[in-house]
Amino acid sequence: xxxxxxxxxxxxxxxxxxxxxxxxxxxxxxxxxxxxxxxxxxxxxxxxxxxxxxxxxxxxxxxxxxxxxxxxxxxxxxxxxxxxxxxxxxxxxxxxxxxxxxxxxxxxxxxx
Amino acid sequence: xxxxxxxxxxxxxxxxxxxxxxxxxxxxxxxxxxxxxxxxxxxxxxxxxxxxxxxxxxxxxxxxxxxxxxxxxxxxxxxxxxxxxxxxxxxxxxxxxxxxxxxxxxxxxxxxxx
Numbered sequence: 001x002x003x004x005x006x007x008x009x010x011x012x013x014x015x016x017x018x019x020x021x022x023x024x025x026x027x028x029x030x031x032x033x034x035x036x037x038x039x040x041x042x043x044x045x046x047x048x049x050x051x052x053x054x055x056x057x058x059x060x061x062x063x064x065x066x067x068x069x070x071x072x073x074x075x076x077x078x079x080x081x082x083x084x085x086x087x088x089x090x091x092x093x094x095x096x097x098x099x100x101x102x103x104x105x106x107x108x109x110x111x112x
Numbered sequence: 113x114x115x116x117x118x119x120x121x122x123x124x125x126x127x128x129x130x131x132x133x134x135x136x137x138x139x140x141x142x143x144x145x146x147x148x149x150x151x152x153x154x155x156x157x158x159x160x161x162x163x164x165x166x167x168x169x170x171x172x173x174x175x176x177x178x179x180x181x182x183x184x185x186x187x188x189x190x191x192x193x194x195x196x197x198x199x200x201x202x203x204x205x206x207x208x209x210x211x212x213x214x215x216x217x218x219x220x221x222x223x224x225x226x
Contacts, residue, residue, distance in 0.1 A: 041150075042216070057212075090156065101214060
């Protein structure tokens with residue numbers, strides 16, 4: 001069984017659209033994250049979500065909003081997509097804020 | 113804020129040769145340190161981690177890393193590389209109880225020559 005899963009694996013969409021990426025973890029972890037990997041493969045934290053507390057990286061545009069329906073899920077909603085949003089988005093989870101993070105397979109987003 | 117430097121963008125190694133990938137970090141206290149590997153088109157797989165204790169840590173796939181506080185380094189090593197080790201390697205630092213997630217280096221691309 002996959003520990004951290006993401007859907008879809010690939011997402012191609014037009015500028016201005018709204019899209020969502022889903023993330024689920026079956027590890028029983030309390031903390032989940034979203035990272036963005038740019039075209040140069042640089043990884044940067046976007047959000048962390050722990051015990052219903054959301055920590056936002058201040059550089060993330062407010063077009064991005066994480067939603068957690070329960071502890072096992074942290075979905076990423078993106079409004080008004082822009083060309084610069086094209087990237088690979090990784091979900092991760094850890095037992096707590098100090099724990100080892102386990103990553104999902106990534107969602108490759110291409111905005112045309 | 114913490115930072116991670118991987119000074120080598122690309123490294124080419126012959127199959128069967130030894131490997132060392134460099135990682136330096138900047139953080140005021142003792143950090144948590146990680147090495148992840150990313151194969152083309154794949155996600156990130158944890159190779160090994162250092163939280164505390166023995167400064168030489170063993171990981172999967174025959175990798176090891178040594179934490180050297182005096183040099184602020186956490187270099188990754190493997191005595192004999194295999195063609196399947198060709199991938200992107202990321203060093204990362206985490207903070208105890210920190211909500212800022214992991215801070216990653218820019219990665220080292222490992223090429224294996226036959």
